[in-house]
Amino acid sequence: MKYAAQLLALGLLPGALAQSQDPPFTPPEGCCATAAMLRFSCSQLVIERIDPLVSPGMVGSPHNHQIVGGNSFNATMTPVEYDPSQQSTCTSCTFSEDFSNYWTANLYFRARNGTFKRVPQMVNLGLEGNAGITVYYIPPYDGKTNVTAFKPGFRMLVGDASLRVAAGQQKQICHRCYSNIEQNPFGGAPCTGNDTTSLPSKPCAGGIRSTVTFPTCWDGKNVDSPDHKSHVAYPKTGTFESTGTCPDSHPVRLPQLMYEIMWDTRQFNNPDDWPTDGSQPLVYSMGDQTGHGQHGDYLFGWKGDSLQRALDARCTGNSCKELKSQSAKDAVACTKQQVVVEDVEGWIPTLPGGMPIMD
Numbered sequence: 518m519k520y521a522a523q524l525l526a527l528g529l530l531p532g533a534l535a536q537s538q539d540p541p542f543t544p545p546e547g548c549c550a551t552a553a554m555l556r557f558s559c560s561q562l563v564i565e566r567i568d569p570l571v572s573p574g575m576v577g578s579p580h581n582h583q584i585v586g587g588n589s590f591n592a593t594m595t596p597v598e599y600d601p602s603q604q605s606t607c608t609s610c611t612f613s614e615d616f617s618n619y620w621t622a623n624l625y626f627r628a629r630n631g632t633f634k635r636v637p638q639m640v641n642l643g644l645e646g647n648a649g650i651t652v653y654y655i656p657p658y659d660g661k662t663n664v665t666a667f668k669p670g671f672r673m674l675v676g677d678a679s680l681r682v683a684a685g686q687q688k689q690i691c692h693r694c695y696s697n698i699e700q701n702p703f704g705g706a707p708c709t710g711n712d713t714t715s716l717p718s719k720p721c722a723g724g725i726r727s728t729v730t731f732p733t734c735w736d737g738k739n740v741d742s743p744d745h746k747s748h749v750a751y752p753k754t755g756t757f758e759s760t761g762t763c764p765d766s767h768p769v770r771l772p773q774l775m776y777e778i779m780w781d782t783r784q785f786n787n788p789d790d791w792p793t794d795g796s797q798p799l800v801y802s803m804g805d806q807t808g809h810g811q812h813g814d815y816l817f818g819w820k821g822d823s824l825q826r827a828l829d830a831r832c833t834g835n836s837c838k839e840l841k842s843q844s845a846k847d848a849v850a851c852t853k854q855q856v857v858v859e860d861v862e863g864w865i866p867t868l869p870g871g872m873p874i875m876d
Contacts, residue, residue: 552655552656552658552660553656553660553831553832553833554653554654554655554656554833554834555612555652555653555654555655555827555828555832555833555834555835555837556644556651556652556653556833556834556835557610557611557612557644557651557652557834557835558610558611558640558641558644558645558646558649558650558651558652558835558845558848559585559586559608559609559610559611559615559619559646559649559650559651559652559848560585560609560610560640560646560647560648560649560845560848560849560851561583561584561585561609561638561647561648561649561852562584562585562586562587562588562590562609562618562649562851562852562853563584563590563852563853563854563855564581564582564583564584564623564635564855564859564861565581565582565584565590565853565855565856565857566578566580566581566582566857566859566869566870567582567591567592567856567857568582568592568620568814569590569591569592569593569594569816570672570674570745570814570816571674571678571745571814572592573592573593573594573596574592574593575592576592576856576857577857577870578592578870579803579870579872580622580678580801580802580803580804580868580869580870580872581622581623581802581857581859581861581869581870582620582621582622582623582802582814583620583621583622583623583638583648583649583650583778584618584619584620584853585609585610585618585619585620585649585650585652586601586605586608586609586610586615586616586617586618586619586816586818587601587602587604587605587607587608587615587616587617587618587818588605588606588607588608588609588851588852588853589601589604589605589606589616590618590620590853591856592856594816596670596672596740596741597670597740597741598670599670599816600669600670600818601616601617601618601816601817601818602614602616602669602818602819602820602821604616605818607847607850607851608843608848608851609646609649609848609849609851609852610652610848611644611646611835611842611843611845611848612823612835612837612840612841612842612843613841613842613843613847614819614820614821614823614840614841615818615819615820615823615824616818616819616820617815617816617817617818617819618814618815618816618818619650619652619776619813619814619815620813620814621650621727621729621776621778621811621812621813621814622678622801622802622803622805622810622811622812623635623636623801623802623861624636624725624727624780624799624800624801624802625799625800625801625802625868626782626785626798626799626800627798627799627800627806627874628790628798628864629790629792629793631866632864632865632866633800633864633865633866633867633868634785634863634864634865635861635862636780636781636782636785636799637780637781638650638778638779638780638781639724639779639780639781640779641777641779642700644835645845646845646848646849647849650776650777650778651776651777651778651779652774652775652776653773653774653775653776653777654772654773654774654824654827654828655757655772655773655774655775656772656828656831657757657760657770658758658759658760659760660831662760662770663770663828663829664733664770664771664772664828665735665769665770665771665825666771666772666819666822666824666825666828667740667771667772667817667819667824668740668817669740669817670740670741670817671740671741671815671816671817672740672741672745672814672815672816672817673731673732673741673745673746673748673749673814673815674744674745674746674812674813674814674815675687675690675729675730675731675732675746675812675813676690676729676810676811676812676813677810677812678803678805678810678812679803679810679875680805680809680810681805681807681809681810681875681876682807682809683714683715683809686714686809687732688708688730688751689707689708689728689730689775690708690714690728690729690730690811690812690813691707691708691712691713691714691727691728692712692713692714692715692716692717692725692726692727692728692808692811693707693711693712693725693726693728694711694713694717694719694721694725695721695722695723695724695725695726696721696722696723697722697723698722698723698724698783699723700723707728707730707775707777708728708730712728713808714808714809715807715808715809716797716799716806716807716808717797718797719797720782720785720786720788720791721782721786722783722786723783724779724780724781724782724783725779725780725782725799726777726778726779726780727776727777727778727780727811728775728776728777729775729776729777729778729811729812729813730773730774730775730776731749731773731774731775731813731815732746732749732750732751732771733749733751733752733757733763733770733771733772733773734749734750734751734752734763734764734767734768734769734770734771735748735749735750735767735769735770735771736748736749736750736766736767736768736769737767737768737769740817745814748767749767749771750763750764750766750767752764753765757773772828774815776813782799785798785799800868800874802868802869802872803872804868804872804873804874804875805874805875806874806876807876823839823840823841826839826840827839827840
């Protein structure tokens, strides 16, 4: 697509709706960084109430998730031993060597009568697929510092599903409220400007973008830890973007893994449907109406050294000579049947699993 090629030449353009035509393209003001980074679509694999990191082996975890990536995703993915690249037969991601699993909580709209409906996702600008997550793997912005790709068995979690206040929230997890579907003006880099750690307090005519960014320093030994967090850390000085130094306890520099989820809230923007007390009606599937509990899970599953090769080559966008790709049609065709069968499209009386809203 000519349209996508223009986007990718710009380096980074988060947000908005996928296009199947080649309309004249004018990038939103302030939209684009110039650093090399992989940016690609992973379509929806399944909406499911299982979580092999936080609730291993449990069929019917406390809250549901949207999952993308390799189709071997299941409730029991044995730590260290499980390799999705060996177990999966397809992936919902653009790069056909990426059988990793990426997942986040779902977002719901609560009507005045107390019923709930899941907020659908949009595909990001310049990409093709079906809902899901936009995934980024970002090498250091200086264009020369190398990073170490994740190792087989690697997994991690960022964010805290039980958090309901800003205090204690991990870095670079935020929301952006778009005033139009064209996202113009764009609003700058993620988690800057008017972005908020909480869910927006007003209707967003162009939808909401949720950004989830993971730590970038590794202890070099453990591919997991009991809390799925302690084996990774943030730079001890500066930031990843400024090529900050990793702490001595976690000396290995990782790529910056980032998710963007585009929530299509447009059907829920009628003020007459919002609470009469002026509060906002959106709630995450873990019963969080603040947004501070947003979190992301990751389970590495790239084949062989494919990710390392792409990072070393500083590939940009969703095309890389070091990697094998598949069509959007093939990516969308990779799906799974629910294990915990629940309605994920219509109006429901409670959040999935009966999860209560918790302040």
